Amino acid sequence: MRRRDEAHVDRRLASTLTGPGECSALICYAVFEMALTSGMASQAAFLFDLDGTLVDSVYQHVLAWHEALESEGISLSIWRVHRRIGMSGGLLINMLLRETGMALDPARIERISARHAEAYMRNARDISPLPGARELLRALTEAKTPWAVATSARMETARPTLDLLGLSPERDPIVTRDDVRHAKPDPDLFLAAADRVGIDIEHSTVVGDSVWDMLAAKRARALGIGLLSGGYGAEELERAGAYRVFADPAAMLHHLDELGVRS
């Protein structure tokens, strides 16, 4: 049985194809049928966050940010840093400085950011892909379902983890902090990622481990799927807008047919 929201997407596709106001009941139905039989209905894209979603790197990022903040005399409990992981690094520092009442000095922000990158890279050798991450991307490719990666990290810190997944910025659709004006929770990264694979953002699903991914998905008008692999609770992700929550990429792969992907 086809799900109602998919039929809705098909109808929207049909209306896009014929243009607004030109869709008589007969033409509409014909185009709708055409979309179904040509497989256009499955042209939904999956836009993946990277850290905590495809690679098991959140806890290393948390401790690297904590070390970088401490080096500037900013004492903050580690769980508070954890709850900010996934948003833009600049925004994270701004928020934390504001909370601690310290001045937003650009030189200090630059030093904290550089120290984070250095501390993170020092521990990057211990990082592994999350279970099922490579298999999930491979299954989507085989099902001809477009996917992209959209990360708040700069290419410099993202590259070692992309290597772990066998991904290459030269070959695969990857959008980083360097490509957009504002990182998450602004929608720019996911908008750019949908654009990169040529799929309307409203036909896309964002897959992420943090509330910042889910908030950016909402602002971009995409759907959101949450993964527990970054250490957030299921309820936190659902409250931020996730319509489904899975443990990790392996669990999502196991339920791929429920998400409209047909192999």
Added chain:
Amino acid sequence: MRRRDEAHVDRRLASTLTGPGECSALICYAVFEMALTSGMASQAAFLFDLDGTLVDSVYQHVLAWHEALESEGISLSIWRVHRRIGMSGGLLINMLLRETGMALDPARIERISARHAEAYMRNARDISPLPGARELLRALTEAKTPWAVATSARMETARPTLDLLGLSPERDPIVTRDDVRHAKPDPDLFLAAADRVGIDIEHSTVVGDSVWDMLAAKRARALGIGLLSGGYGAEELERAGAYRVFADPAAMLHHLDELGVRS
């Protein structure tokens, strides 16, 4: 205005003082009044977990367990380790080995446990007390409200963090894994802690950051207060039985009068 549940506790105290069946309405009222005026109504104890509740050490424990498991060829996502922190170390290893289908070989469990202790102690110098932890214990002491610490850790790993808090096992009421047969989520640690301060466990409140604290509190028939400082979400703690959730010890201190503590 006095809260109903406190009045209930007073009445129970009164009935304990006079013994069952001996409490006529008049005697009952007299003893109830005496309990109120003598301050006995405030004889509720707070039983604190240590890691993630009083000291900011959860993330270091998580990465130490992860390293120890990896050293035995056990690959497990870090968030899954995080969700087991706070329970007995032996139980944690048992659960993880069972999930990965590996044999529960006592020598292997001993090796993992020793490697965790070694990795944790290596990073213990970066650990700080959580905001408000020392002040909260001091405020309870000044309000003559009994408190104790009950941790699933062995004294060997707990000692450096107790030092940070200015606590001494020789002077202060501290119960560790070494003192009981079963650690959390079994109720033994909190039962022993209540016993140590001479307060009925049913008049005690467990304060902890993990669902294992809340489950152990329920099994012991104590109340549970959750703190977010270990990295769990508020909803997870509430679902496990927390009747209140605060960010950290500083936030709990700020609301102490709402918890029946009178200075």
